[in-house]
Amino acid sequence: MSTTRRVYKIKKTKKKRRKRLWLFLVPLLVLGLGATTYAATLYMKAQHVFNDSYDPVEASAKRSASVDPLEDNFSILFIGIDDSDERDYKGNSRSDALILATFNKDQKSIKLLSIPRDSYVYVPAKGVTTKINAAHAAGGPKATMDTVEELFDVPVDYYVRMNFNAFIDVVNSLDGIEVDVPYEMHEMDSHDKKNAIHLQKGIQTVDGEEALAFARTRKQDSDIQRGERQQEVLKAIIAKATSAGALTKYTDVMEAVGDNMTTNLQFSQIKGFIKYVTGDNGLDLETIKLEGQDSTINGTYYYQLNETSVANTKLLLQSHLNLGPKEVSNQTEAVQPQVEE
Numbered sequence: 001m002s003t004t005r006r007v008y009k010i011k012k013t014k015k016k017r018r019k020r021l022w023l024f025l026v027p028l029l030v031l032g033l034g035a036t037t038y039a040a041t042l043y044m045k046a047q048h049v050f051n052d053s054y055d056p057v058e059a060s061a062k063r064s065a066s067v068d069p070l071e072d073n074f075s076i077l078f079i080g081i082d083d084s085d086e087r088d089y090k091g092n093s094r095s096d097a098l099i100l101a102t103f104n105k106d107q108k109s110i111k112l113l114s115i116p117r118d119s120y121v122y123v124p125a126k127g128v129t130t131k132i133n134a135a136h137a138a139g140g141p142k143a144t145m146d147t148v149e150e151l152f153d154v155p156v157d158y159y160v161r162m163n164f165n166a167f168i169d170v171v172n173s174l175d176g177i178e179v180d181v182p183y184e185m186h187e188m189d190s191h192d193k194k195n196a197i198h199l200q201k202g203i204q205t206v207d208g209e210e211a212l213a214f215a216r217t218r219k220q221d222s223d224i225q226r227g228e229r230q231q232e233v234l235k236a237i238i239a240k241a242t243s244a245g246a247l248t249k250y251t252d253v254m255e256a257v258g259d260n261m262t263t264n265l266q267f268s269q270i271k272g273f274i275k276y277v278t279g280d281n282g283l284d285l286e287t288i289k290l291e292g293q294d295s296t297i298n299g300t301y302y303y304q305l306n307e308t309s310v311a312n313t314k315l316l317l318q319s320h321l322n323l324g325p326k327e328v329s330n331q332t333e334a335v336q337p338q339v340e341e
């Protein structure tokens with residue numbers, strides 16, 4: 001089988017309500033806290049963060065009607081970018097991490113797919129076949145959403161774009177997270193200073209800069225392992241954020257997120273996520289890994305996706321979103337792909 005999936009059935013206990021999309025952790029927890037003064041303050045803060053971060057894009061061409069997270073199945077594309085001052089980007093930067101999440105309202109389940117940043121795919125905004133991370137540089141979140149739609153033939157309804165500053169600040173606001181470092185690492189920091197981060201092998205608590213280096217490195221393995229480490233970091237953030245002592249840190253977390261996020265989700269729509277963590281069986285989350293292999297084309301490194309794995313993933317995502325043939329047939333006219341030199 002060319003598509004690897006991991007299934008997590010998470011019971012509703014304090015220790016195991018972890019495998020969630022961390023970006024929505026704060027507003028969801030605030031919504032469930034009740035009418036205490038602090039809870040009301042956090043609620044208002046979360047609302048302010050999402051209102052300030054709201055940046056709409058054109059709706060998916062693969063939808064015949066608007067989507068409501070409160071009522072419908074839907075998808076979100078999480079886009080991690082590095083647009084630090086050191087990189088001195090002019091316009092949009094390339095994406096550094098892509099995670100597509102689909103939500104099924106009847107099953108109350110989530111499927112989480114990591115897409116390697118160097119995946120060799122057709123990018124509609126450029127009209128060429130190249131690395132998927134070039135889509136964001138070509139046209140921001142919308143171009144990236146269109147590229148993912150083209151690859152998997154499913155609508156991408158929402159996006160959440162975060163930069164590395166938010167990642168570092170969130171981890172630091174939680175006083176670090178625990179990760180299992182697979183091997184000794186010497187990595188650059190967020191300011192591109194070489195070998196500034198040194199991590200020993202084993203389970204340890206890392207700060208924001210160290211967590212970023214852990215999530216980004218791929219010197220001794222591949223994009224696939226890199227994606228798995230990114231998922232491990234997200235889960236570690238969730239584990240720490242749901243711990244007993246984390247409540248007083250939520251204001252700092254939200255400030256870190258709000259300063260470094262854009263999304264086309266409105267705060268009123270966040271309430272649609274509550275049902276995915278309050279079901280009788282707890283959270284049902286499945287992670288999916290795309291198979292492929294390293295490839296060099298015209299002297300450039302790419303990650304060549306396995307065609308069977310992509311086909312299986314398409315069917316899996318379409319089924320999870322309950323999309324019939326008519327709903328996924330809204331295609332643009334076929335364009336002969338060109339390879340980016």
